[in-house]
Amino acid sequence: MLHLYNTATKRKESFTTQTPGKVGMYNCGPTVYSRLTIGNHRTYVFADILRRTLEYLGYEVRQVMNITDVGHLTMTDEDKKKQGDIEITDTDDGLDRMEKAAAKENKTVWEVAEYYTERFIEDIEALGIKMPHVLPRATGHIREQIDMISTLIDKGYAYVTESAVYFDTSKFKGYGELAGQELDEKMVAVRTDVEKDETKRNPFDFRLWQLNQPDHSMQWDSPWGRGYPGWHIECSAMSLAYLEQPIDIHTGGTDHIPVHHTNEIAQAEAATGEQFVRFWMHGAFLRVDGKRMGKSLGNAYTLDDLAEKGIDPLSLRYFFLAAHYRQILNFTWEALLAADARRKTIRDAVVTWLAHAKRAEKAPESFKTDFTSALEDDLNMPKALAVVSDLLDADLDPAAKLAAMEDFDTVLGIVGWESLRKFTPEEIETIEEKLRNRELARNNKQYEEADAIRAELLNTFGVIAEDGAAGHAWRYAGESGQ
Ligand SMILES: [Zn+2]
Incomplete structure:
Protein backbone atom coordinates (compact mmCIF):
# COMPACT_ATOMS: atom_id res chain seq x y z
CA MET A 1 0.00 0.00 0.00
CA LEU A 2 1.53 3.28 -1.13
CA HIS A 3 1.74 6.05 1.46
CA LEU A 4 2.62 9.60 0.46
CA TYR A 5 3.13 12.72 2.55
CA ASN A 6 0.47 15.26 1.67
CA THR A 7 1.46 18.87 2.36
CA ALA A 8 -2.22 19.81 2.49
CA THR A 9 -2.93 17.56 5.48
CA LYS A 10 0.64 17.52 6.82
CA ARG A 11 0.74 13.75 7.22
CA LYS A 12 1.44 10.55 5.35
CA GLU A 13 -1.76 9.25 3.78
CA SER A 14 -2.55 6.05 1.96
CA PHE A 15 -2.65 6.96 -1.69
CA THR A 16 -5.87 6.68 -3.64
CA THR A 17 -6.78 8.05 -7.05
CA GLN A 18 -9.86 9.67 -8.49
CA THR A 19 -10.07 7.05 -11.26
CA PRO A 20 -8.95 3.55 -10.22
CA GLY A 21 -5.53 2.65 -11.64
CA LYS A 22 -4.92 6.07 -13.19
CA VAL A 23 -2.95 9.05 -11.89
CA GLY A 24 -3.06 12.60 -13.18
CA MET A 25 0.08 14.43 -12.09
CA TYR A 26 1.14 18.04 -12.58
CA ASN A 27 4.67 19.26 -11.85
CA CYS A 28 5.59 22.91 -11.70
CA GLY A 29 8.32 23.22 -14.31
CA PRO A 30 11.14 25.59 -15.14
CA THR A 31 11.21 29.27 -15.98
CA VAL A 32 13.38 29.24 -19.08
CA TYR A 33 15.62 32.27 -18.78
CA SER A 34 18.87 30.55 -17.77
CA ARG A 35 20.51 27.18 -17.40
CA LEU A 36 18.85 25.24 -14.59
CA THR A 37 20.82 24.59 -11.44
CA ILE A 38 21.38 21.31 -9.64
CA GLY A 39 18.93 22.66 -7.04
CA ASN A 40 16.18 22.84 -9.67
CA HIS A 41 17.15 19.38 -10.88
CA ARG A 42 16.61 17.88 -7.45
CA THR A 43 12.92 18.81 -7.74
CA TYR A 44 12.59 17.28 -11.21
CA VAL A 45 14.37 14.08 -10.20
CA PHE A 46 11.93 13.83 -7.28
CA ALA A 47 8.96 14.19 -9.67
CA ASP A 48 10.51 11.55 -11.95
CA ILE A 49 11.02 9.08 -9.09
CA LEU A 50 7.41 9.65 -8.08
CA ARG A 51 6.19 8.91 -11.62
CA ARG A 52 8.40 5.83 -11.99
CA THR A 53 7.27 4.53 -8.59
CA LEU A 54 3.61 4.92 -9.55
CA GLU A 55 4.29 3.09 -12.82
CA TYR A 56 6.23 0.37 -10.97
CA LEU A 57 3.21 -0.12 -8.72
CA GLY A 58 1.00 -0.55 -11.78
CA TYR A 59 -0.61 2.86 -12.19
CA GLU A 60 -1.09 4.45 -15.56
CA VAL A 61 0.35 7.94 -15.14
CA ARG A 62 -0.33 11.06 -17.15
CA GLN A 63 2.35 13.61 -16.33
CA VAL A 64 2.12 17.28 -17.23
CA MET A 65 4.92 19.78 -16.60
CA ASN A 66 4.67 23.43 -17.56
CA ILE A 67 7.34 25.54 -19.21
CA THR A 68 7.17 29.13 -17.96
CA ASP A 69 8.27 31.09 -21.00
CA VAL A 70 6.63 34.40 -20.13
CA GLY A 71 8.83 36.84 -18.28
CA HIS A 72 7.64 37.84 -14.83
CA LEU A 73 8.64 40.29 -12.20
CA THR A 74 10.65 38.32 -9.70
CA MET A 75 12.67 39.04 -6.66
CA THR A 76 16.42 39.31 -7.13
CA ASP A 77 18.99 37.11 -5.41
CA GLU A 78 19.94 40.13 -3.32
CA ASP A 79 16.38 40.44 -2.03
CA LYS A 80 16.27 36.74 -1.30
CA LYS A 81 19.48 36.91 0.68
CA LYS A 82 17.86 39.45 2.97
CA GLN A 83 15.14 36.94 3.72
CA GLY A 84 17.43 34.10 4.66
CA ASP A 85 15.74 30.84 3.86
CA ILE A 86 12.22 32.03 3.25
CA GLU A 87 12.07 31.78 -0.51
CA ILE A 88 9.51 34.03 -2.13
CA THR A 89 9.99 33.47 -5.82
CA ASP A 90 7.30 35.71 -7.22
CA THR A 91 6.45 39.17 -6.02
CA ASP A 92 4.85 42.22 -7.46
CA ASP A 93 8.09 44.08 -7.82
CA GLY A 94 11.60 43.33 -8.88
CA LEU A 95 13.18 42.26 -12.14
CA ASP A 96 11.93 40.43 -15.15
CA ARG A 97 14.67 37.87 -15.54
CA MET A 98 13.69 36.86 -19.07
CA GLU A 99 13.93 40.46 -20.26
CA LYS A 100 17.23 40.83 -18.46
CA ALA A 101 18.65 37.65 -20.01
CA ALA A 102 17.51 38.76 -23.48
CA ALA A 103 19.25 42.11 -23.14
CA LYS A 104 22.42 40.48 -21.83
CA GLU A 105 22.55 37.78 -24.50
CA ASN A 106 21.47 40.09 -27.29
CA LYS A 107 18.49 37.89 -28.10
CA THR A 108 14.75 38.39 -28.16
CA VAL A 109 12.85 37.02 -25.16
CA TRP A 110 11.37 34.44 -27.52
CA GLU A 111 14.85 33.27 -28.50
CA VAL A 112 15.90 33.13 -24.85
CA ALA A 113 12.86 31.00 -24.00
CA GLU A 114 13.47 28.66 -26.94
CA TYR A 115 17.17 28.29 -26.20
CA TYR A 116 16.76 27.49 -22.50
CA THR A 117 13.81 25.18 -23.11
CA GLU A 118 16.12 23.10 -25.32
CA ARG A 119 18.85 23.17 -22.64
CA PHE A 120 16.28 22.05 -20.05
CA ILE A 121 15.22 19.09 -22.17
CA GLU A 122 18.87 18.08 -22.70
CA ASP A 123 19.47 18.31 -18.95
CA ILE A 124 16.54 16.16 -17.93
CA GLU A 125 17.48 13.55 -20.54
CA ALA A 126 21.02 13.47 -19.14
CA LEU A 127 19.59 12.95 -15.66
CA GLY A 128 17.56 9.97 -16.82
CA ILE A 129 14.29 11.83 -16.25
CA LYS A 130 11.43 10.44 -18.31
CA MET A 131 9.88 13.00 -20.60
CA PRO A 132 6.52 14.23 -19.26
CA HIS A 133 3.60 13.34 -21.52
CA VAL A 134 2.78 17.02 -22.00
CA LEU A 135 5.13 20.02 -21.62
CA PRO A 136 2.72 22.92 -22.15
CA ARG A 137 4.18 26.40 -22.62
CA ALA A 138 2.57 29.41 -20.98
CA THR A 139 2.77 31.42 -24.22
CA GLY A 140 0.86 28.67 -26.02
CA HIS A 141 -2.05 28.87 -23.56
CA ILE A 142 -2.91 32.55 -23.28
CA ARG A 143 -6.53 31.83 -24.30
CA GLU A 144 -7.03 29.36 -21.40
CA GLN A 145 -5.55 31.87 -18.95
CA ILE A 146 -7.74 34.73 -20.17
CA ASP A 147 -10.80 32.46 -19.92
CA MET A 148 -10.04 31.60 -16.29
CA ILE A 149 -9.41 35.25 -15.37
CA SER A 150 -12.75 36.20 -17.00
CA THR A 151 -14.50 33.54 -14.92
CA LEU A 152 -12.85 34.86 -11.76
CA ILE A 153 -14.00 38.41 -12.53
CA ASP A 154 -17.54 37.17 -13.31
CA LYS A 155 -17.69 35.31 -10.01
CA GLY A 156 -16.46 38.31 -8.03
CA TYR A 157 -13.02 36.90 -7.15
CA ALA A 158 -11.01 39.38 -9.20
CA TYR A 159 -10.96 43.10 -9.91
CA VAL A 160 -9.41 45.32 -12.54
CA THR A 161 -7.25 48.35 -11.73
CA GLU A 162 -5.22 50.57 -14.04
CA SER A 163 -2.11 48.49 -13.43
CA ALA A 164 -3.43 44.95 -13.35
CA VAL A 165 -6.22 42.44 -12.88
CA TYR A 166 -5.90 41.27 -9.29
CA PHE A 167 -7.17 38.22 -7.46
CA ASP A 168 -9.07 39.36 -4.37
CA THR A 169 -7.73 37.11 -1.61
CA SER A 170 -10.25 38.42 0.91
CA LYS A 171 -13.06 36.83 -1.15
CA PHE A 172 -11.58 33.34 -1.15
CA LYS A 173 -12.39 31.50 2.05
CA GLY A 174 -9.46 29.45 3.24
CA TYR A 175 -6.82 31.44 1.40
CA GLY A 176 -3.38 30.29 2.57
CA GLU A 177 -4.47 27.05 4.24
CA LEU A 178 -1.83 25.05 2.38
CA ALA A 179 0.93 27.20 3.83
CA GLY A 180 -0.50 27.40 7.34
CA GLN A 181 1.73 29.49 9.54
CA GLU A 182 4.24 30.02 6.74
CA LEU A 183 1.86 32.75 5.65
CA ASP A 184 2.89 34.79 8.67
CA GLU A 185 6.46 34.64 7.44
CA LYS A 186 5.29 35.65 4.01
CA MET A 187 3.47 38.58 5.59
CA VAL A 188 6.75 39.79 7.06
CA ALA A 189 8.44 39.44 3.69
CA VAL A 190 5.63 41.34 1.98
CA ARG A 191 5.90 44.17 4.46
CA THR A 192 9.65 44.54 4.41
CA ASP A 193 10.64 43.84 0.85
CA VAL A 194 7.84 44.70 -1.47
CA GLU A 195 6.73 48.12 -2.55
CA LYS A 196 2.99 48.01 -2.62
CA ASP A 197 0.94 48.79 -5.67
CA GLU A 198 -1.56 51.34 -4.35
CA THR A 199 -4.32 49.97 -6.54
CA LYS A 200 -4.24 46.64 -4.70
CA ARG A 201 -6.98 46.09 -2.10
CA ASN A 202 -5.29 43.55 0.20
CA PRO A 203 -1.60 42.84 0.77
CA PHE A 204 -1.77 39.25 -0.52
CA ASP A 205 -3.77 40.09 -3.66
CA PHE A 206 -1.80 38.97 -6.67
CA ARG A 207 -1.71 39.73 -10.36
CA LEU A 208 -3.68 37.65 -12.80
CA TRP A 209 -3.01 39.92 -15.75
CA GLN A 210 -0.44 42.69 -15.95
CA LEU A 211 -1.45 45.93 -17.71
CA ASN A 212 0.34 49.10 -18.78
CA GLN A 213 3.87 47.76 -19.18
CA PRO A 214 4.57 49.10 -22.69
CA ASP A 215 8.26 48.11 -22.56
CA HIS A 216 7.52 44.45 -21.87
CA SER A 217 8.32 42.40 -24.98
CA MET A 218 5.61 39.77 -24.67
CA GLN A 219 2.13 41.27 -24.86
CA TRP A 220 -1.27 39.97 -25.81
CA ASP A 221 -4.71 41.55 -26.25
CA SER A 222 -7.22 40.83 -23.53
CA PRO A 223 -10.68 42.07 -22.50
CA TRP A 224 -8.86 44.41 -20.07
CA GLY A 225 -6.22 45.74 -22.42
CA ARG A 226 -2.83 44.66 -23.78
CA GLY A 227 -0.63 42.94 -21.29
CA TYR A 228 0.57 39.55 -20.11
CA PRO A 229 -0.49 36.93 -17.58
CA GLY A 230 0.73 36.66 -14.00
CA TRP A 231 2.85 33.63 -13.20
CA HIS A 232 0.40 31.64 -11.06
CA ILE A 233 -2.51 31.63 -13.50
CA GLU A 234 -0.66 29.53 -16.10
CA CYS A 235 -0.43 26.53 -13.77
CA SER A 236 -4.10 26.63 -12.74
CA ALA A 237 -5.23 27.06 -16.33
CA MET A 238 -2.88 24.56 -18.00
CA SER A 239 -3.16 21.82 -15.38
CA LEU A 240 -6.96 21.84 -15.74
CA ALA A 241 -6.65 21.97 -19.53
CA TYR A 242 -4.72 18.66 -19.58
CA LEU A 243 -5.86 16.78 -16.46
CA GLU A 244 -9.13 15.85 -14.84
CA GLN A 245 -10.16 17.75 -11.74
CA PRO A 246 -9.40 17.05 -8.94
CA ILE A 247 -5.84 16.40 -10.05
CA ASP A 248 -4.40 13.43 -8.15
CA ILE A 249 -0.93 14.84 -7.47
CA HIS A 250 0.65 18.27 -7.84
CA THR A 251 4.34 18.75 -7.08
CA GLY A 252 6.91 21.50 -6.76
CA GLY A 253 9.67 22.72 -4.51
CA THR A 254 8.91 23.72 -0.92
CA ASP A 255 9.49 27.35 -2.00
CA HIS A 256 6.24 27.10 -3.97
CA ILE A 257 4.09 26.50 -0.89
CA PRO A 258 3.55 30.01 0.54
CA VAL A 259 2.91 31.91 -2.70
CA HIS A 260 2.70 29.99 -5.96
CA HIS A 261 0.72 26.93 -4.86
CA THR A 262 -1.34 28.94 -2.40
CA ASN A 263 -2.36 31.14 -5.31
CA GLU A 264 -2.90 28.25 -7.72
CA ILE A 265 -5.42 26.74 -5.28
CA ALA A 266 -7.24 30.05 -4.86
CA GLN A 267 -7.54 30.60 -8.61
CA ALA A 268 -8.58 27.08 -9.57
CA GLU A 269 -11.03 26.49 -6.73
CA ALA A 270 -12.59 29.95 -7.00
CA ALA A 271 -13.05 29.48 -10.76
CA THR A 272 -14.43 25.93 -10.66
CA GLY A 273 -15.99 25.68 -7.20
CA GLU A 274 -14.34 22.25 -6.79
CA GLN A 275 -11.31 20.78 -5.10
CA PHE A 276 -8.24 21.45 -7.25
CA VAL A 277 -5.70 18.84 -6.10
CA ARG A 278 -5.88 15.78 -3.84
CA PHE A 279 -2.19 15.28 -2.99
CA TRP A 280 0.28 18.15 -2.75
CA MET A 281 3.89 17.00 -2.66
CA HIS A 282 6.98 19.14 -2.22
CA GLY A 283 10.68 18.45 -2.61
CA ALA A 284 13.06 20.01 -0.10
CA PHE A 285 15.88 22.41 -0.95
CA LEU A 286 19.38 21.61 -1.95
CA ARG A 287 21.99 23.56 -0.04
CA VAL A 288 25.59 23.94 -1.15
CA ASP A 289 28.42 23.66 1.36
CA GLY A 290 25.88 24.32 4.09
CA LYS A 291 24.70 27.56 2.50
CA ARG A 292 21.78 28.70 0.43
CA MET A 293 22.34 28.31 -3.29
CA GLY A 294 22.11 31.43 -5.41
CA LYS A 295 23.43 32.78 -8.70
CA SER A 296 24.90 35.80 -6.92
CA LEU A 297 26.64 33.50 -4.43
CA GLY A 298 28.53 31.74 -7.24
CA ASN A 299 27.42 28.28 -6.09
CA ALA A 300 24.45 27.73 -8.40
CA TYR A 301 26.07 24.79 -10.17
CA THR A 302 24.74 23.37 -13.43
CA LEU A 303 25.41 20.12 -15.29
CA ASP A 304 28.22 21.99 -17.08
CA ASP A 305 30.10 22.17 -13.81
CA LEU A 306 29.73 18.40 -13.47
CA ALA A 307 30.92 17.87 -17.05
CA GLU A 308 34.03 19.93 -16.34
CA LYS A 309 34.90 17.52 -13.56
CA GLY A 310 34.02 14.50 -15.68
CA ILE A 311 31.10 13.44 -13.49
CA ASP A 312 28.16 11.66 -15.13
CA PRO A 313 24.80 13.41 -14.41
CA LEU A 314 23.46 9.99 -13.34
CA SER A 315 25.80 10.21 -10.35
CA LEU A 316 24.03 13.43 -9.34
CA ARG A 317 20.80 11.50 -9.63
CA TYR A 318 22.25 8.81 -7.34
CA PHE A 319 23.36 11.53 -4.91
CA PHE A 320 19.79 12.90 -4.77
CA LEU A 321 18.35 9.42 -4.16
CA ALA A 322 20.64 8.84 -1.19
CA ALA A 323 18.56 11.35 0.81
CA HIS A 324 14.81 11.41 1.37
CA TYR A 325 13.08 13.99 -0.83
CA ARG A 326 11.60 15.83 2.15
CA GLN A 327 15.00 16.32 3.79
CA ILE A 328 17.14 19.34 3.04
CA LEU A 329 20.21 17.93 1.33
CA ASN A 330 23.66 19.46 1.50
CA PHE A 331 25.68 19.31 -1.70
CA THR A 332 29.47 19.16 -1.56
CA TRP A 333 31.80 18.01 -4.32
CA GLU A 334 33.23 15.39 -1.94
CA ALA A 335 29.76 13.95 -1.35
CA LEU A 336 29.06 13.93 -5.08
CA LEU A 337 32.35 12.14 -5.78
CA ALA A 338 31.44 9.53 -3.17
CA ALA A 339 28.08 9.03 -4.90
CA ASP A 340 29.89 8.79 -8.24
CA ALA A 341 32.22 6.09 -6.90
CA ARG A 342 29.31 4.12 -5.47
CA ARG A 343 27.38 4.27 -8.72
CA LYS A 344 30.43 3.08 -10.66
CA THR A 345 30.76 0.14 -8.30
CA ILE A 346 27.15 -0.78 -9.06
CA ARG A 347 27.79 -0.46 -12.81
CA ASP A 348 30.88 -2.63 -12.59
CA ALA A 349 28.87 -5.28 -10.81
CA VAL A 350 26.22 -5.15 -13.53
CA VAL A 351 28.89 -5.56 -16.25
CA THR A 352 30.15 -8.64 -14.41
CA TRP A 353 26.65 -10.08 -14.09
CA LEU A 354 25.92 -9.45 -17.77
CA ALA A 355 29.03 -11.38 -18.76
CA HIS A 356 28.32 -14.26 -16.36
CA ALA A 357 24.56 -14.66 -16.72
CA LYS A 358 24.17 -17.94 -18.56
CA ARG A 359 20.48 -18.64 -18.07
CA ALA A 360 17.45 -16.84 -16.70
CA GLU A 361 17.35 -16.86 -12.88
CA LYS A 362 15.22 -15.03 -10.35
CA ALA A 363 16.33 -13.46 -7.09
CA PRO A 364 14.43 -14.49 -3.94
CA GLU A 365 11.10 -12.66 -3.67
CA SER A 366 12.24 -10.92 -0.46
CA PHE A 367 14.39 -8.49 -2.46
CA LYS A 368 11.45 -7.23 -4.46
CA THR A 369 9.27 -7.12 -1.35
CA ASP A 370 11.82 -5.01 0.53
CA PHE A 371 12.39 -2.73 -2.43
CA THR A 372 8.67 -2.20 -2.97
CA SER A 373 7.95 -1.48 0.69
CA ALA A 374 10.73 1.15 0.69
CA LEU A 375 9.06 2.88 -2.27
CA GLU A 376 5.63 2.61 -0.67
CA ASP A 377 6.90 4.34 2.45
CA ASP A 378 6.67 7.85 0.98
CA LEU A 379 9.41 7.12 -1.58
CA ASN A 380 12.09 6.08 0.88
CA MET A 381 14.92 5.93 -1.64
CA PRO A 382 17.77 5.60 0.90
CA LYS A 383 16.07 2.38 2.02
CA ALA A 384 15.62 1.28 -1.60
CA LEU A 385 19.34 1.84 -2.24
CA ALA A 386 20.11 -0.25 0.84
CA VAL A 387 18.25 -3.13 -0.84
CA VAL A 388 20.52 -2.65 -3.88
CA SER A 389 23.55 -2.91 -1.56
CA ASP A 390 22.15 -6.14 -0.12
CA LEU A 391 21.73 -7.45 -3.65
CA LEU A 392 25.36 -6.66 -4.53
CA ASP A 393 26.58 -8.49 -1.41
CA ALA A 394 24.24 -11.47 -1.75
CA ASP A 395 25.51 -14.92 -2.58
CA LEU A 396 23.36 -15.40 -5.67
CA ASP A 397 23.68 -16.47 -9.26
CA PRO A 398 24.75 -13.46 -11.41
CA ALA A 399 21.67 -13.91 -13.59
CA ALA A 400 19.41 -13.57 -10.53
CA LYS A 401 21.19 -10.39 -9.45
CA LEU A 402 20.95 -9.02 -12.95
CA ALA A 403 17.21 -9.68 -13.18
CA ALA A 404 16.56 -7.96 -9.84
CA MET A 405 18.69 -4.94 -10.74
CA GLU A 406 16.99 -4.55 -14.12
CA ASP A 407 13.67 -4.50 -12.28
CA PHE A 408 14.79 -2.01 -9.57
CA ASP A 409 16.42 0.29 -12.09
CA THR A 410 13.11 0.93 -13.84
CA VAL A 411 12.52 3.16 -10.78
CA LEU A 412 16.06 4.17 -9.80
CA GLY A 413 17.38 4.94 -13.28
CA ILE A 414 20.97 5.06 -12.06
CA VAL A 415 22.72 2.32 -14.04
CA GLY A 416 22.77 3.74 -17.58
CA TRP A 417 22.39 0.45 -19.45
CA GLU A 418 23.38 1.60 -22.96
CA SER A 419 27.14 1.21 -22.63
CA LEU A 420 27.16 -1.73 -20.25
CA ARG A 421 27.66 -4.71 -22.52
CA LYS A 422 31.39 -4.13 -22.54
CA PHE A 423 32.46 -7.56 -23.76
CA THR A 424 31.68 -9.48 -26.92
ZN1 LIG B 1 3.35 26.14 -11.10
Missing part, protein backbone atom coordinates in the same frame (compact mmCIF):
# COMPACT_ATOMS: atom_id res chain seq x y z
CA PRO A 425 31.25 -13.25 -26.54
CA GLU A 426 34.72 -13.61 -28.13
CA GLU A 427 36.24 -11.33 -25.49
CA ILE A 428 34.56 -13.26 -22.71
CA GLU A 429 36.01 -16.43 -24.21
CA THR A 430 39.49 -14.85 -24.26
CA ILE A 431 39.14 -13.69 -20.63
CA GLU A 432 38.05 -17.12 -19.51
CA GLU A 433 40.85 -18.82 -21.42
CA LYS A 434 43.39 -16.56 -19.74
CA LEU A 435 41.84 -17.36 -16.37
CA ARG A 436 42.24 -21.09 -17.09
CA ASN A 437 45.89 -20.52 -18.05
CA ARG A 438 46.39 -18.61 -14.83
CA GLU A 439 44.82 -21.40 -12.84
CA LEU A 440 47.15 -23.87 -14.52
CA ALA A 441 50.19 -21.69 -13.77
CA ARG A 442 49.18 -21.46 -10.12
CA ASN A 443 48.71 -25.19 -9.86
CA ASN A 444 52.24 -25.62 -11.26
CA LYS A 445 53.49 -23.04 -8.72
CA GLN A 446 54.50 -20.70 -11.59
CA TYR A 447 53.45 -17.65 -9.60
CA GLU A 448 55.24 -15.09 -11.75
CA GLU A 449 53.40 -16.36 -14.80
CA ALA A 450 50.09 -16.29 -12.87
CA ASP A 451 50.67 -12.71 -11.72
CA ALA A 452 51.53 -11.61 -15.25
CA ILE A 453 48.22 -12.99 -16.53
CA ARG A 454 46.41 -11.27 -13.68
CA ALA A 455 48.00 -7.92 -14.59
CA GLU A 456 47.23 -8.41 -18.26
CA LEU A 457 43.55 -9.04 -17.51
CA LEU A 458 43.36 -5.87 -15.45
CA ASN A 459 45.21 -3.69 -17.95
CA THR A 460 43.54 -5.00 -21.10
CA PHE A 461 40.00 -5.65 -19.91
CA GLY A 462 39.67 -3.90 -16.53
CA VAL A 463 38.97 -7.33 -15.13
CA ILE A 464 40.00 -8.61 -11.71
CA ALA A 465 40.59 -12.35 -11.28
CA GLU A 466 38.89 -13.52 -8.11
CA ASP A 467 40.11 -16.61 -6.40
CA GLY A 468 37.34 -18.72 -4.96
CA ALA A 469 34.59 -16.13 -5.35
CA ALA A 470 31.05 -17.42 -5.39
CA GLY A 471 29.28 -17.36 -8.72
CA HIS A 472 32.09 -16.05 -10.90
CA ALA A 473 35.85 -16.24 -11.20
CA TRP A 474 36.31 -12.65 -12.33
CA ARG A 475 34.66 -9.31 -11.99
CA TYR A 476 34.77 -6.05 -13.90
CA ALA A 477 36.32 -3.09 -12.08
CA GLY A 478 37.10 -0.87 -15.03
CA GLU A 479 35.05 2.15 -13.97
CA SER A 480 35.49 2.21 -10.24
CA GLY A 481 39.04 0.84 -10.48
CA GLN A 482 38.53 -1.37 -7.45
